Amino acid sequence: MDHDGVDAVLFDLDGVITPTAEKHMEAWNRMFSAYFDARGIDPYSDEDYFRYIDGKPRVEGIASMLAARGLTLPEGSDDDEAGPDADTIHGLGTRKNVIFRELLDEGIEAYPGSVAYLDALDAAGIASCVVSSSKNAEAVLTAAGLRDRFDVIVDGLVAAAEGIPGKPKPDTYLRGAELLGVPAERCVVIEDAVSGVQAGAAGGFARVVGVDRGAGRETLLAEGADLVVVDLAELIPGLQEARR
Numbered sequence: 001m002d003h004d005g006v007d008a009v010l011f012d013l014d015g016v017i018t019p020t021a022e023k024h025m026e027a028w029n030r031m032f033s034a035y036f037d038a039r040g041i042d043p044y045s046d047e048d049y050f051r052y053i054d055g056k057p058r059v060e061g062i063a064s065m066l067a068a069r070g071l072t073l074p075e076g077s078d079d080d081e082a083g084p085d086a087d088t089i090h091g092l093g094t095r096k097n098v099i100f101r102e103l104l105d106e107g108i109e110a111y112p113g114s115v116a117y118l119d120a121l122d123a124a125g126i127a128s129c130v131v132s133s134s135k136n137a138e139a140v141l142t143a144a145g146l147r148d149r150f151d152v153i154v155d156g157l158v159a160a161a162e163g164i165p166g167k168p169k170p171d172t173y174l175r176g177a178e179l180l181g182v183p184a185e186r187c188v189v190i191e192d193a194v195s196g197v198q199a200g201a202a203g204g205f206a207r208v209v210g211v212d213r214g215a216g217r218e219t220l221l222a223e224g225a226d227l228v229v230v231d232l233a234e235l236i237p238g239l240q241e242a243r244r
């Protein structure tokens with residue numbers, strides 16, 4: 001991909017910079033499998049993750065998943081005293097988050113190709129930021145030793161505090177561009193989730209790069225990706241040529 005007219009790259013985190021999409025998938029699998037099995041509901045599968053949960057804010061992923069099985073639950077509150085045992089959307093989210101944090105404690109290493117691309121962007125003087133639906137984004141970046149690389153992070157906590165609609169709406173990406181001081185049409189969005197590619201496609205960005213970590217190349221293209229890679233290192237040659 002050439003980087004002509006590009007002043008910033010807006011990165012999704014889980015599945016783009018770090019392999020934490022796998023840990024989210026595993027945590028969702030454990031939580032929903034137990035929940036559905038106990039109620040005799042059709043078993044949860046990874047296909048459900050890609051269709052209903054991937055890339056969306058926590059509570060929206062849960063609501064989409066439940067709706068797909070014809071279920072609804074009260075939202076409950078974030079500080080619900082019943083905690084993970086509450087039969088509420090927040091209760092299920094807390095159950096999943098406890099599992100996710102245990103999996104994160106096992107350690108995480110960023111994708112080498114993604115770190116190499118970040119290095120190449122720095123060398124080229126192109127800005128970057130993280131735009132993640134996750135409320136664990138700072139913990140993930142810290143665990144991967146990358147927290148200090150980003151001045152701007154728009155994550156699930158920022159979106160909730162500022163009342164910004166989550167992916168697939170483009171608003172969190174637009175907020176990232178705004179905080180970097182770069183117009184959307186001079187930013188590239190990089191995403192592995194269908195909801196994130198849809199967010200990028202809706203935001204008027206220069207380009208949307210899909211990263212195929214399981215969502216499927218054809219699906220990402222159909223949802224609005226301009227190109228699809230399997231490793232961000234594939235983007236480096238185009239960047240170096242452009243700056244020569």
Ligand SMILES: O=P(O)(O)OC[C@H]1O[C@@H](O)[C@H](O)[C@@H](O)[C@@H]1O
Nearest residue numbers: 014024055056058133134135136
């Ligand atoms: O539950 P969290 O950490 O706030 O994350 C919400 C979502 O964040 C996204 O980044 C992940 O792709 C999803 O898998 C995850 O469900």
